[in-house]
Amino acid sequence: xxxxxxxxxxxxxxxxxxxxxxxxxxxxxxxxxxxxxxxxxxxxxxxxxxxxxxxxxxxxxxxxxxxxxxxxxxxxxxxxxxxxxxxxxxxxxxxxxxxxxxxxxxxxxxxxxxxxxxxxxxxxxxxxxxxxxxxxxxxxxxxxxxxxxxxxxxxxxxxxxxxxxxxxxxxxxxxxxxxxxxxxxxxxxxxxxxxxxxxxxxxxxxxxxxxxxxxxxxxxxxxxxxxxxxxxxxxxxxxxxxxxxxxxxxxxxxxxxxxxxxxxxxxxxxxxxxxxxxxxxxxxxxxxxxxxxxxxxxxxxxxxxxxxxxxxxxx
Amino acid sequence: xxxxxxxxxxxxxxxxxxxxxxxxxxxxxxxxxxxxxxxxxxxxxxxxxxxxxxxxxxxxxxxxxxxxxxxxxxxxxxxxxxxxxxxxxxxxxxxxxxxxxxxxxxxxxxxxxxxxxxxxxx
Numbered sequence: 001x002x003x004x005x006x007x008x009x010x011x012x013x014x015x016x017x018x019x020x021x022x023x024x025x026x027x028x029x030x031x032x033x034x035x036x037x038x039x040x041x042x043x044x045x046x047x048x049x050x051x052x053x054x055x056x057x058x059x060x061x062x063x064x065x066x067x068x069x070x071x072x073x074x075x076x077x078x079x080x081x082x083x084x085x086x087x088x089x090x091x092x093x094x095x096x097x098x099x100x101x102x103x104x105x106x107x108x109x110x111x112x113x114x115x116x117x118x119x120x121x122x123x124x125x126x127x128x129x130x131x132x133x134x135x136x137x138x139x140x141x142x143x144x145x146x147x148x149x150x151x152x153x154x155x156x157x158x159x160x161x162x163x164x165x166x167x168x169x170x171x172x173x174x175x176x177x178x179x180x181x182x183x184x185x186x187x188x189x190x191x192x193x194x195x196x197x198x199x200x201x202x203x204x205x206x207x208x209x210x211x212x213x214x215x216x217x218x219x220x221x222x223x224x225x226x227x228x229x230x231x232x233x234x235x236x237x238x239x240x241x242x243x244x245x246x247x248x249x250x251x252x253x254x255x256x257x258x259x260x261x262x263x264x265x266x267x268x269x270x271x272x273x274x275x276x277x278x279x280x281x282x283x284x285x286x287x288x289x290x291x292x293x294x295x296x297x298x299x300x301x302x303x304x305x306x307x308x309x310x311x312x313x314x315x
Numbered sequence: 316x317x318x319x320x321x322x323x324x325x326x327x328x329x330x331x332x333x334x335x336x337x338x339x340x341x342x343x344x345x346x347x348x349x350x351x352x353x354x355x356x357x358x359x360x361x362x363x364x365x366x367x368x369x370x371x372x373x374x375x376x377x378x379x380x381x382x383x384x385x386x387x388x389x390x391x392x393x394x395x396x397x398x399x400x401x402x403x404x405x406x407x408x409x410x411x412x413x414x415x416x417x418x419x420x421x422x423x424x425x426x427x428x429x430x431x432x433x434x435x436x437x
Contacts, residue, residue: 106420108327115331146420
């Protein structure tokens with residue numbers, strides 16, 4: 001934490017404004033008030049004690065009174081934390097409701113478009129196909145964003161079910177690479193996969209692990225500028241699977257590295273030439289890996305590339 | 316011609332499926348709410364029911380339960396076609412007797428048509 005951040009933290013008024021809470025319901029401010037009262041009351045008790053030392057009842061009463069005030073403030077502070085937690089819950093709920101509501105019109109659009117594009121309702125001119133493709137790609141993008149938001153809201157409200165089963169991780173990776181082949185080719189990226197031989201099967205939720213690898217692979221291919229390669233490794237390290245994906249992409253600037261797993265975070269250098277993306281992929285990936293009992297991390301250098309890795313317990 | 320009953324409150328989807336199923340030579344019957352759906356299932360005797368879960372009047376789970384409780388309708392296969400995919404939704408629908416559970420966002424129109432054909436044994 002640098003000096004600027006510390007000063008920001010101390011600016012209680014700004015902090016309370018950030019949470020959208022009035023001063024008397026803001027924990028930061030209330031803690032300050034409580035601190036001042038504690039210091040004041042200690043001094044006051046000392047003053048009373050030294051003056052009325054022959055009358056202990058007086059001292060006891062004043063201490064009792066001050067404790068009472070502190071108790072009331074503590075109750076108010078607890079209430080304000082409740083309000084913060086409630087606001088957070090409402091936000092997750094809001095995301096969940098909105099993304100659900102967006103899903104219906106999106107599937108209506110998607111299927112109506114597919115019917116038009118299938119040619120079942122009449123032949124389509126080539127010029128029209130181009131525009132249908134634009135419509136389809138953009139509605140797919142919106143669909144993905146909405147799905148990401150739904151997963152985030154499920155992670156936050158602890159409603160993401162974990163359906164563990166045994167499966168071969170290398171098969172899953174090979175299938176994903178096949179799916180990514182056209183996108184990689186169009187981006188001039190070569191994907192290499194070298195798994196260790198005779199790996200045991202993994203016990204995890206395949207759909208969620210698929211999502212993690214999909215996110216990492218998508219990032220690796222997407223952020224390679226011009227031409228490059230993506231190398232995937234999979235091996236067994238003691239009781240864990242160790243997955244690694246190395247790219248020769250734009251890398252993550254040092255000052256952005258600590259924020260990379262935060263929700264909605266997108267690095268400055270990426271925004272310069274790649275504006276698509278929700279900033280949710282790595283946040284979701286981290287949550288899933290950790291829920292599955294593994295760890296996730298990365299090494300990166302700007303303009304040289306990034307290496308992301310994660311582990312999963314074998315059983 | 317085989318009959319498919321589509322219980323779904325989104326009229327856009329009713330239209331899309333109406334057109335594509337007609338091309339596939341099925342007769343489609345529309346119900347825009349759960350109550351109508353239940354009535355049509357009894358009177359029209361469809362070969363397959365496509366069922367959304369979020370429905371006005373009687374919700375999809377309730378419709379499914381009543382369909383499976385009724386002797387006249389309990390043998391009609393039901394494909395649930397919905398955007399609900401929370402904890403328990405899938406399990407609950409399968410437990411109540413749904414043949415297949417499809418999340419709208421995850422399937423293309425052609426894939427859904429294939430599932431319909433499969434459920435009709437074609």
